[in-house]
Amino acid sequence: MAEVTIQIDGREVTVDAGMNLIEAARRLGIMIPHFCYHPGLGVDGNCRMCLVEIEGQPKPAIACNTFARDLKTKDGVRPVHTVSPKVKEWQRAVLEFLFLNHPLDCPICDQSGECFLQDYYMANGQYVSRLDTPKLHKRKVVDIGPRVKLDAERCVLCGRCVRFCDAVTGTGELSIVNRGNRSEITSFPGLPLANDYSLNTVDICPVGALTGSEFRFRKRVWLLSSTQSICTGCARGCNIYLEHAEGLAYRYRPRENMEVNTYWMCDAGRQTFQPLNEERLEVPEERGKEIPIFEALTRAAQWVNEATGFTGGATEGGRFAGGSVTGGNSAGGNSAGGLSGCAAGGERDGSRVLVILSPVSSQETLFAAKRFAAEILGGAGVAGIGTRPPGVEDKILRKADPYPNTAGLALLGLARDPEPELAKGGRLLVIVEDDPLGERQRPAWMQHLAGWERVIYLGVNRNATSAAAHLALPVTPHSECDGTYVNFQERLQRFRKAITPRGDALWAPELFRRIAVAADPGIHAGRPFGWLSFNALWKDLAASEPAFAGTEVAKLGGVGQTLVTRAAGSAIDGVGDAAGGPAPREA
Ligand code: SF4
Ligand code: SF4
Ligand code: FES
Known part of the structure; x- marks a missing residue:
C-alpha cells in the first residue's frame, strides 16, 4: 500500500495511506481521545470525541474516519493539530454533552482508574456544570449476562459492545434502544449477553457501564501490577496481561497479538487463573505430611539413586542429612532392603524407572525432565500425553486441546501414551505436573500405582495425584517464573515471572x-545441569533440541516467534489447525 508522510502537531510520520489519524498519531506517541473507534472493530464515527483540526479545512474532522490519504491536496499534505485551542474547545463541548446525565459515580465505580471518560475529563473537561435540571437516571447493576453487569446511566453509547457481538462473535445479543437522552444499551428479551467471549465487552467498554461480575470490587485497579503472560486454557495460547497484587492473581486481560488472538480472549480462559491462588502445594509432603524442603530433596535423591542402582553418589558416605532416610522408604512401607538389581558403581540403570510428563508444563520443565531422565535416571522412559477431556473448539479462538504446550511436548519427541509402561510397574515413578490421576482425567491409572515402589510428584496444586504420591514436591506455576510454551501454530511464546514463588x-x-x-x-560441575538461569537453560536447550536450534529466546519479544513452517508431517500434526487468530469483520 502506498505510504504518505503526514504532519501531526508539528511532527512528521510516514504511514500507510489507508491508516486513520488515531493510529497514525499513536505511532508518534500522541493519543487522540476516542470512545467508539477500536482497531478490532473498525470505524463507527458516532462519539465525536476524536475531533482534530486540519489546516485549510474550516470544520472539525473526526480522526477515526480521516485517513492519511485524505490529507493530500494538489499543493501538498495538510498538517493536523490535536491539541490546538480549537480542538480543546471542541473536546470540552463533547465532554460536557456526555456528562449531562452521567452520574457522579467515580468514587464507587469499578472502572475508576481505567476509565477513558474520567481520564479525558481530568485532562481537558473540567468546568462548572451548567445543567439546572435533575439528571436523567437509568438502570443500574443489571445482570445483562451471567458474567457481565450493566450500569446504563454510565454508558456513553459508543456502540463498541454492540459491534463486538455483531462482528466478532456474531451472536448479536445487544442493541441500543429508545431515542435521544433516553437511549440505552439492552440485550434482546430472552437473549442475555452469554456468548463465550462476553467479557471482551467489559474490556472494550471505555467507561464503567459494563463491568465483570466476578472481578468488580475485588481490587482497585491502580493497586494491580500487570505482567505479560500466556493463557494456559487451551492450545491457542492467547497473549494476556496477568494482573496481580500482594502475591495473588486477580484477572487476565487480553494482550494484542495479531498472529494469535488479535485483541480478544475467551471467557473460559479468563477463569484459568484460579489454580494460581487456590489449593496450592506450598511445602513438600511425604504421604500427606509436610516435611522441610532439604529433607524432601534428600529423600528424592536417595530414591533416585536406589531406583537406578547408583552407588557412586549420595547414598554412600552419609551425605543425606543425619542419615534420616537410611533404611529406605518411610513413605510407602516399601523396604529399601527389598530393592535389588543395582547397577555397579557410578552407572545408572533406568529400566525400572518412568517419568510421566504433561503438556501443561513449560518448555523448560519438559526439557529439564528429559535431561533428568537421561542423565540421572539412567535413561529412564519418559513420555506424556494430555489426560484432560478435550474442550470446546470454535471458529474464533478456542481450541479443543486444553493444554498450552502440546506442541512443545511433541517437538521434544516425548508425546506418547505412558500407560503401557505405567501398567508394568517398577521401582520409581516420577509424575510431573497436572493431575493425571484426578477424577476428570485418568483415575484408572491409580490402580497401576500399586505396581510402583515409589512415586514422586512435582506439581503446583494439591490434588489426587499429589495425594497418591509418596513424595510431593512444589513447583512454580507460570505466574511465578519465566518460561515459554509452544502453541498449536508451533509459535514459541514467552511468559514472565509476575509473583514471588509461594x-x-x-x-x-x-x-x-x-x-x-x-x-x-x-x-x-558438569554440563548436563550447568544451567542456573532461564537464559542458561535455553542456551542448552537450543543447542540440544533440533526443533529449537538457533532459537534466541531473549529475542522473542512480546509476541513470540514461529519455530517451523507448519506443513504435513509436522511433529504436531492433528493437534490444531493452521489458521491464525480470528479476523474480526469490520463494523
Ligand atoms: S455499554 Fe460501554 S461499550 Fe457499550 S455502548 Fe455503552 S459505553 Fe459503549
Ligand atoms: S482461546 Fe484458549 S488460550 Fe485463548 S483465552 Fe481461551 S482458553 Fe485461553
Ligand atoms: S472515535 Fe471517532 S467518532 Fe468516535
Whole structure:
C-alpha cells in the first residue's frame, strides 16, 4: 500500500495511506481521545470525541474516519493539530454533552482508574456544570449476562459492545434502544449477553457501564501490577496481561497479538487463573505430611539413586542429612532392603524407572525432565500425553486441546501414551505436573500405582495425584517464573515471572537440578545441569533440541516467534489447525 508522510502537531510520520489519524498519531506517541473507534472493530464515527483540526479545512474532522490519504491536496499534505485551542474547545463541548446525565459515580465505580471518560475529563473537561435540571437516571447493576453487569446511566453509547457481538462473535445479543437522552444499551428479551467471549465487552467498554461480575470490587485497579503472560486454557495460547497484587492473581486481560488472538480472549480462559491462588502445594509432603524442603530433596535423591542402582553418589558416605532416610522408604512401607538389581558403581540403570510428563508444563520443565531422565535416571522412559477431556473448539479462538504446550511436548519427541509402561510397574515413578490421576482425567491409572515402589510428584496444586504420591514436591506455576510454551501454530511464546514463588515452590528445572546435585554431587560441575538461569537453560536447550536450534529466546519479544513452517508431517500434526487468530469483520 502506498505510504504518505503526514504532519501531526508539528511532527512528521510516514504511514500507510489507508491508516486513520488515531493510529497514525499513536505511532508518534500522541493519543487522540476516542470512545467508539477500536482497531478490532473498525470505524463507527458516532462519539465525536476524536475531533482534530486540519489546516485549510474550516470544520472539525473526526480522526477515526480521516485517513492519511485524505490529507493530500494538489499543493501538498495538510498538517493536523490535536491539541490546538480549537480542538480543546471542541473536546470540552463533547465532554460536557456526555456528562449531562452521567452520574457522579467515580468514587464507587469499578472502572475508576481505567476509565477513558474520567481520564479525558481530568485532562481537558473540567468546568462548572451548567445543567439546572435533575439528571436523567437509568438502570443500574443489571445482570445483562451471567458474567457481565450493566450500569446504563454510565454508558456513553459508543456502540463498541454492540459491534463486538455483531462482528466478532456474531451472536448479536445487544442493541441500543429508545431515542435521544433516553437511549440505552439492552440485550434482546430472552437473549442475555452469554456468548463465550462476553467479557471482551467489559474490556472494550471505555467507561464503567459494563463491568465483570466476578472481578468488580475485588481490587482497585491502580493497586494491580500487570505482567505479560500466556493463557494456559487451551492450545491457542492467547497473549494476556496477568494482573496481580500482594502475591495473588486477580484477572487476565487480553494482550494484542495479531498472529494469535488479535485483541480478544475467551471467557473460559479468563477463569484459568484460579489454580494460581487456590489449593496450592506450598511445602513438600511425604504421604500427606509436610516435611522441610532439604529433607524432601534428600529423600528424592536417595530414591533416585536406589531406583537406578547408583552407588557412586549420595547414598554412600552419609551425605543425606543425619542419615534420616537410611533404611529406605518411610513413605510407602516399601523396604529399601527389598530393592535389588543395582547397577555397579557410578552407572545408572533406568529400566525400572518412568517419568510421566504433561503438556501443561513449560518448555523448560519438559526439557529439564528429559535431561533428568537421561542423565540421572539412567535413561529412564519418559513420555506424556494430555489426560484432560478435550474442550470446546470454535471458529474464533478456542481450541479443543486444553493444554498450552502440546506442541512443545511433541517437538521434544516425548508425546506418547505412558500407560503401557505405567501398567508394568517398577521401582520409581516420577509424575510431573497436572493431575493425571484426578477424577476428570485418568483415575484408572491409580490402580497401576500399586505396581510402583515409589512415586514422586512435582506439581503446583494439591490434588489426587499429589495425594497418591509418596513424595510431593512444589513447583512454580507460570505466574511465578519465566518460561515459554509452544502453541498449536508451533509459535514459541514467552511468559514472565509476575509473583514471588509461594512457600518452598521451586522452578521445576531448578528442582530437577537440585535433586541431581544431591544424588550425585559430582554432576555439579558438569554440563548436563550447568544451567542456573532461564537464559542458561535455553542456551542448552537450543543447542540440544533440533526443533529449537538457533532459537534466541531473549529475542522473542512480546509476541513470540514461529519455530517451523507448519506443513504435513509436522511433529504436531492433528493437534490444531493452521489458521491464525480470528479476523474480526469490520463494523
Ligand atoms: S455499554 Fe460501554 S461499550 Fe457499550 S455502548 Fe455503552 S459505553 Fe459503549
Ligand atoms: S482461546 Fe484458549 S488460550 Fe485463548 S483465552 Fe481461551 S482458553 Fe485461553
Ligand atoms: S472515535 Fe471517532 S467518532 Fe468516535
